[in-house]
Amino acid sequence: MACIVGYFEITFFIFTPKWDNIDAFLPYRHIVGTWISNGHFPLWNPYQLLGYPIHSDPQSGAWYPIVWLLSLINEYDLYSINIELSLHYFIGGLGMFMLGRTLKIKDSIAFIMGLTYMFSGFMVGTSQIMVMIIAAAWLPFSINYLLISLKKPTFKNLFLLAFVNFLSLTGSYPAMTIILVYIYLMIAGFYLYLYFKKQFSLKTILIVFGVQTVLLLLLTGGYFYSIYEMLPYMARAGGIPYSDSLFAKVGFPIQGFISFLLPYATVANTELFQTDISMINGYFGLFSVVFIIYGLIYYRSKKLIVLVLSAAFILMIAAGMQLPFHYFLYQFLPGFNLFRHPSIFRIYALFLLIIASGYSLNLYSEDPKKFKNISLVLKIGIAFFLVVVIVGAIKTNYTLMDDYFRALIQLKEKSPLNLSGHILIQGTIQLIFLTIAWFLAKKGKLNTRKI
Incomplete structure (x- = not known):
C-alpha cells in the first residue's frame, strides 16, 4: 500500500x-x-x-x-x-x-x-x-x-x-x-x-x-x-575513455550531498549541481540521519562506525571526476573501465547508511534510559534547520511563488523556483518534523519499545 x-x-x-x-x-x-x-x-x-x-x-x-x-x-x-x-x-x-x-x-x-x-x-x-x-x-x-x-x-x-x-x-x-x-x-x-x-x-x-x-x-x-x-x-567491450564528455555529468557531485537533508533542492531551477538530475538525490530519511548521529555519539559501536565510514568512502567514489577515487578504480580494477555513471555507487552508500540507522534505532529501542539524549540531537537539528529556513527566506525570489504553486498543482516536470526557494520549503518541512519529534521526546513518548 x-x-x-x-x-x-x-x-x-x-x-x-x-x-x-x-x-x-x-x-x-x-x-x-x-x-x-x-x-x-x-x-x-x-x-x-x-x-x-x-x-x-x-x-x-x-x-x-x-x-x-x-x-x-x-x-x-x-x-x-x-x-x-x-x-x-x-x-x-x-x-x-x-x-x-x-x-x-x-x-x-x-x-x-x-x-x-x-x-x-x-x-x-x-x-x-x-x-x-x-x-x-x-x-x-x-x-x-x-x-x-x-x-x-x-x-x-x-x-x-x-x-x-x-x-x-x-x-x-x-x-x-x-x-x-x-x-x-x-x-x-x-x-x-x-x-x-x-x-x-x-x-x-x-x-x-x-x-x-x-x-x-x-x-x-x-x-x-x-x-x-x-x-x-x-x-x-574494449573499455571507454575517461573523458569529461563521458564522465563529467554522471557523478554524484559533492554539492549533491545537500540532498541528504534537503532532497527537494535537487529539482530546483539551478545550475549548482552541474550533472544529470537523475544523479544527484542521495536522500535516505531525515530521522535516519538523526539516529546515525545519535548512535555515533552515544553508542560508538564498531559495527556502526564501520558502516558509516564505508558509506563515506563509497560516496567519495560516487563523486566521480571531482575526487580521484573513482579514477583509481577505473585504472586498476578489472571491469570498472566498461561503464560510466559513478553516481550509481550512492545506492551502496545509502544501503549501508539505512542499515546503520536501523541498527542504531534498534539499540535505542532497547535502551529507554537514552530517551533524554535523543532530545539533544533533535535540538541540534532544529537549530540547524532554523538557520537554513532563515537563509532560504532571505534569498528566495518570491515573485516566482505564483508560478511555482501553479506548476505544483498541475504536476509539471520543472519547477520555476530557485534553489533558495526549494531550500526554504524543504527546510520548513524538516523543521516541523524535528520539532514534533523533540516535543514527543520531551514528553517521553518516543518509547520505541511500543513500536
Whole structure:
C-alpha cells in the first residue's frame, strides 16, 4: 500500500518516467515482448542498426523472467513500464525488510528500513533508468540470502541465492552486476579473515561460494554465451575513455550531498549541481540521519562506525571526476573501465547508511534510559534547520511563488523556483518534523519499545 500511494503517479499511470525508459527500454522490451507473445525466443531486433541480435543486449530484458511474464500477460507498452517499475520498488522495500530481520533487527524497525529504501533518493531520482532500479531492488535480496547461506548452507538457501542473483543479473544494469561481484569478493575476504582467526569454517565458505557459482552458471549459461558471442561487436567491450564528455555529468557531485537533508533542492531551477538530475538525490530519511548521529555519539559501536565510514568512502567514489577515487578504480580494477555513471555507487552508500540507522534505532529501542539524549540531537537539528529556513527566506525570489504553486498543482516536470526557494520549503518541512519529534521526546513518548 505504501508503494502504491507513495508512487501514485506511476502506480495510477498518471506519468511514465521518460528519457532512457522511453527512448531505450520501452522499444527493447516491446520487441522482446512481441517475440515472446508469439511463442518465440527474442533473437533479433530488425529496427535498429540494420538489425542486431537483441538477445545479446544485457539491458534489453530478453533473459529477464519478469519481462517475459509481463509480455505473456499483455503486449509490453507504457503501462507495462509503470507496472515493472512499481513492482521493483516493492521488491526493493521487501528485500531490505527481510535483510533487517536477518540482521536481527526488530520487525517494526526492519519495516521502517524497507520503506526508507523504497523511497530513498536513488529510487526516486533514478526512476528514468529502469535497469538501475532493478539492480537496486535485488541488492538487499542478494546480500540477505548470502548471509543466510553462510549461516545455514542448505541446498534450498543456496538455490534461492543463485536464483535471486540470476534475476539481478538478467534484469539489471551490467555495471551494477560488476560491482555486486566485487561486493561478494569483499564479503568472501571478510569470512576468510574470520577463518584465519578461527571464528568461521573454511568448508562453509567454499561450499557457499562454490555451489552458488555453479548454480548461477547453470541458470545464466545462455545469457552469458549470448553476450560472449557478441563481444567483438560491442564498442564498450574494449573499455571507454575517461573523458569529461563521458564522465563529467554522471557523478554524484559533492554539492549533491545537500540532498541528504534537503532532497527537494535537487529539482530546483539551478545550475549548482552541474550533472544529470537523475544523479544527484542521495536522500535516505531525515530521522535516519538523526539516529546515525545519535548512535555515533552515544553508542560508538564498531559495527556502526564501520558502516558509516564505508558509506563515506563509497560516496567519495560516487563523486566521480571531482575526487580521484573513482579514477583509481577505473585504472586498476578489472571491469570498472566498461561503464560510466559513478553516481550509481550512492545506492551502496545509502544501503549501508539505512542499515546503520536501523541498527542504531534498534539499540535505542532497547535502551529507554537514552530517551533524554535523543532530545539533544533533535535540538541540534532544529537549530540547524532554523538557520537554513532563515537563509532560504532571505534569498528566495518570491515573485516566482505564483508560478511555482501553479506548476505544483498541475504536476509539471520543472519547477520555476530557485534553489533558495526549494531550500526554504524543504527546510520548513524538516523543521516541523524535528520539532514534533523533540516535543514527543520531551514528553517521553518516543518509547520505541511500543513500536
